[in-house]
Every structure is written in structure tokens, then in C-alpha cells.
Amino acid sequence: xxxxxxxxxxxxxxxxxxxxxxxxxxxxxxxxxxxxxxxxxxxxxxxxxxxxxxxxxxxxxxxxxxxxxxxxxxxxxxxxxxxxxxxxxxxxxxxxxxxxxxxxxxxxxxxxxxxxxxxxxxxxxxxxxxxxxxxxxxxxxxxxxxxxxxxxxxxxxxxxxxxxxxxxxxxxxxxxxxxxxxxxxxxxxxxxxxxxxxxxxxxxxxxxxxxxxxxxxxxxxxxxxxxxxxxxxxxxxxxxxxxxxxxxxxxxxxxxxxxxxxxxxxxxxxxxxxxxxxxxxxxxxxxxxxxxxxxxxxxxxxxxxxxxxxxxxxxxxxxxxxxxxxxxxxxxxxxxxxxxxxxxxxxxxxxxxxxxxxxxxxxxxxxxxxxxxxx
Numbered sequence: 392x393x394x395x396x397x398x399x400x401x402x403x404x405x406x407x408x409x410x411x412x413x414x415x416x417x418x419x420x421x422x423x424x425x426x427x428x429x430x431x432x433x434x435x436x437x438x439x440x441x442x443x444x445x446x447x448x449x450x451x452x453x454x455x456x457x458x459x460x461x462x463x464x465x466x467x468x469x470x471x472x473x474x475x476x477x478x479x480x481x482x483x484x485x486x487x488x489x490x491x492x493x494x495x496x497x498x499x500x501x502x503x504x505x506x507x508x509x510x511x512x513x514x515x516x517x518x519x520x521x522x523x524x525x526x527x528x529x530x531x532x533x534x535x536x537x538x539x540x541x542x543x544x545x546x547x548x549x550x551x552x553x554x555x556x557x558x559x560x561x562x563x564x565x566x567x568x569x570x571x572x573x574x575x576x577x578x579x580x581x582x583x584x585x586x587x588x589x590x591x592x593x594x595x596x597x598x599x600x601x602x603x604x605x606x607x608x609x610x611x612x613x614x615x616x617x618x619x620x621x622x623x624x625x626x627x628x629x630x631x632x633x634x635x636x637x638x639x640x641x642x643x644x645x646x647x648x649x650x651x652x653x654x655x656x657x658x659x660x661x662x663x664x665x666x667x668x669x670x671x672x673x674x675x676x677x678x679x680x681x682x683x684x685x686x687x688x689x690x691x692x693x694x695x696x697x698x699x700x701x702x703x704x705x706x707x708x709x710x711x712x713x714x715x716x717x718x719x720x721x722x723x724x725x726x727x728x729x730x731x732x733x734x735x736x737x738x739x740x741x742x743x744x745x746x747x748x749x750x751x752x753x754x755x756x757x758x759x760x761x762x763x764x765x766x
Contacts, residue, residue: 394449395513397486398506403474404483409578411483414458414475414545415528415567430485438489438505439498445508454512455479456531458524461517471515477524478531482511484573521545539616540593541568548626549592556590557583559635560696565589588698590642598642599625602678602765604747606671629766636695637687638765641678643698647705648674651712658713662721668738669720675747676716677708679754682763715758719750 404411433451436443460473476483493499516524529542543549544567553564563584565571571589579585596615600608603625608615615621630638652666652673666673681687694704723746724733732740740746754760 392512392514394510395455396507397448397482397509397511400455400479400483400511400513401486401490404476404487407474408581409570409574411474411476412480412567412570412573414477414524415480415532427481427485430482431489434486434489437509438502439493439496441502441505445505446510448509449511452482452511453478453531454514455482456514456516456527458516458519458527462515474515477516477528479511538568539613540596543616543622543626544568544592546626548628548630551628551631552595552626555631555635560639561585562639562698563589564595565591586698590639590698594645595638595642596625597645598638598678599630599765601671601675602641602682602763604675604744604751604762606675606747607742607744609671610742627766633765634691634695636691637682638695639698640681640687640691640695641765643694643700643704644674644677644681644708646700647708650705651677651708654709654713655717658717663717665724665733665738665741666720669741672720672741672747672750673712673716676719676750676754677711679751679760679763680711680715683754683758683760715754718757719753722753723750 433443433448437445437448456477456479457474458477459471459475462472463470490499516527519527525542525545528545529537532541549564549566553566556562556564561584563571563574563579563582563586574584593612596612597609600606600615605625608621615625648670652670655663655666655673681690684690690704690707694701694707720741723729723741726749729740732738751760751762
């Protein structure tokens with residue numbers, strides 16, 4: 392533990408890029424966030440306005456932490472091998488933006504010597520267990536709200552899913568909050584990513600839930616990530632054996648759900664007025680319809696390899712929604728007990744696992760659908 396020059400931390404970031412942040416639970420937050428605005432102000436007051444002494448910065452800053460493979464003392468200096476930042480991404484990225492924005496500012500050039508006087512308290516962790524490093528990361532990132540899913544960003548299954556989507560589809564998996572937005576085109580090219588949109592952790596969890604028929608859990612995602620038993624069932628290692636193309640097919644359905652519900656409503660606005668309350672159920676049935684389609688392999692090849700939503704795929708989903716899923720949900724709504732609930736304006740039954748099971752029973756009788764899983 393000691394005082395480290397901010398320019399040294401910036402040099403690590405400059406040389407390593409996004410790799411420097413890969414152990415953090417989030418990446419850089421947007422420039423407009425309050426903490427980043429405050430940092431920019433501090434840099435300006437020290438380096439451009441020369442209103443604050445650079446030594447003040449260390450007292451006004453919480454410090455940073457990073458894990459490293461090893462640290463060695465060498466001639467009064469320290470050599471750090473493979474550092475990974477655990478907290479302090481905002482400090483470093485905001486500093487990098489400030490320097491870039493003021494590259495040609497003559498005042499900054501004149502005050503270049505002041506740069507090396509800005510220091511932060513730095514904790515360097517070596518020879519620690521992954522669990523300890525995760526604990527440090529969590530407890531040092533509480534100055535901004537931390538969601539339960541952020542705390543799982545560095546789980547082994549999340550790292551393996553990131554590799555899977557990169558290797559299979561060349562798509563970035565956003566296990567860390569805001570990480571994708573902080574990557575340049577060059578960064579993406581360096582890590583083998585060709586798609587301009589990421590797969591997001593929270594939306595992927597919802598995809599796995601609806602395909603598993605656990606539609607009730609989509610309403611309380613915090614508990615999914617807070618309850619280890621539920622989390623482990625959603626992100627179990629069998630997901631790594633699933634066809635990435637079929638995962639992506641089901642993942643992309645969510646981006647057309649509003650239009651698909653409208654397509655059903657056009658068949659009878661009064662008759663299907665409850666459809667807006669059945670979003671997870673419709674998503675789940677659409678996924679099962681695709682996975683039970685005899686042509687699913689061809690669809691996976693055509694529509695399951697990138698993040699686009701071609702017209703052909705949207706049209707296919709519309710047909711599936713209006714000629715299959717519409718009747719399944721209608722049969723559910725027409726059950727005697729559910730008719731009364733709809734008449735009373737009670738629609739919660741549409742978001743239960745039992746209703747999904749009932750619809751799948753109807754689907755088996757009509758078209759021989761069986762429940763498929765992404766594993």
C-alpha cells in the first residue's frame with residue numbers, strides 16, 4: 392500500500408486498455424455522471440486553473456485498488472506484473488479523457504510538471520484467493536449503487552460465457568456494466584469482436600429463465616442474482632454446451648415483443664386486450680415454437696449469428712405469434728377460472744409458471760411441441 396502517481400496508473404490503462412478493467416464489476420461510467428464531473432473539475436482546478444495544490448488530490452480521493460500476479464522491489468521502485476484494477480475506473484478514464492480533450496491546450500503543456508505530482512492512495516493485492524479479490528472489489532465499489540448482477544460479473548461461468556460468445560459468434564458479452572461502451576473499434580478488433588451490439592448479462596438471464604419456463608422470476612431479477620440456488624440454476628455450466636446460435640435466436644425475440652403483441656391485438660383488440668400483460672409468457676412460447684420448428688437449424692444458421700433483426704426473421708416471429716402463440720394464450724384465457732379473473736381485471740395468472748405449463752400442454756396436443764432447453 393502506498394502513494395502512486397496518477398500518470399503511472401494512466402500509463403497502465405493506456406498500455407493495457409480494457410484488459411486493465413477486466414476484474415472490475417463495472418467499467419467506466421458515462422462522462423456525465425456526477426462522480427466523473429467532480430473528477431474533471433478537480434483535474435481542471437489543479438492543471439489548468441492552478442487553483443489547487445496537486446498534493447490536495449490524495450486527501451480528497453478514496454484511492455484505488457488492483458490485483459497483480461506479483462510485485463517486486465527494484466532499485467527503489469516497484470515492478471508490477473499483470474495488474475487488474477478492482478476500483479478506480481472512473482478516476483483513470485476521466486483523467487484519460489481530460490488529457491485527450493486538452494492535448495493542445497498550452498496551459499496544460501506549461502503545467503506538465505504538475506501532472507507527476509498528482510498521487511492517489513493505492514492498494515496492490517497479490518497471492519490472494521479469487522473470493523478475497525471479489526470481496527475487495529465489491530466493498531470498494533459502493534460509492535455508486537451496485538446491483539446484484541454486478542456482483543457476479545467476474546464469476547467463472549460469466550468469464551466462460553464471454554469466451555463462448557466471442558469464439559462462437561464474435562459477439563461481445565457485457566458481463567460488466569458499461570464495459571462495451573468504453574471499448575474503441577480497435578479494442579474490439581483486438582479481442583476478436585465484429586458485432587456492434589453486445590449481449591447483456593441481465594437480458595441473457597431473462598432469456599434463460601423464459602426458455603426454462605421460469606417466467607415468474609422475470610419480475611424479480613434482483614432475487615435471481617441474490618439467491619445462489621436460483622442463480623446457479625440459471626447460469627449452470629450446461630449453458631456452455633448449448634448452441635450459441637439458438638441462444639441468440641431466443642435472446643433477440645425480446646426486441647420484437649412489443650410489435651408482436653400489437654400483431655396479435657390487430658386480430659381482435661377487445662378479445663386480446665390482456666396480451667400486454669403476457670409479455671414473458673409470449674416470449675417463452677415464441678422460443679419454444681422456434682426450438683420445436685423442424686427448420687430450427689436453418690434458422691439458427693440464418694438468424695442466429697449476429698445481432699441484427701432481418702425482416703425475414705421479424706416476419707417469421709410475427710407468423711409464429713399470430714398463428715401459434717395467440718391460440719395457446721387464448722385457450723389459457725378461456726379457461727373458466729381465468730375468464731373470471733380477466734373480467735375482474737386480474738391478470739397476474741398470465742405471469743405464472745403454471746400458466747406456461749398449461750400452454751405447453753396445449754401446444755403438445757396441437758402440434759407435438761415438447762419443452763426444449765438451452766443446454
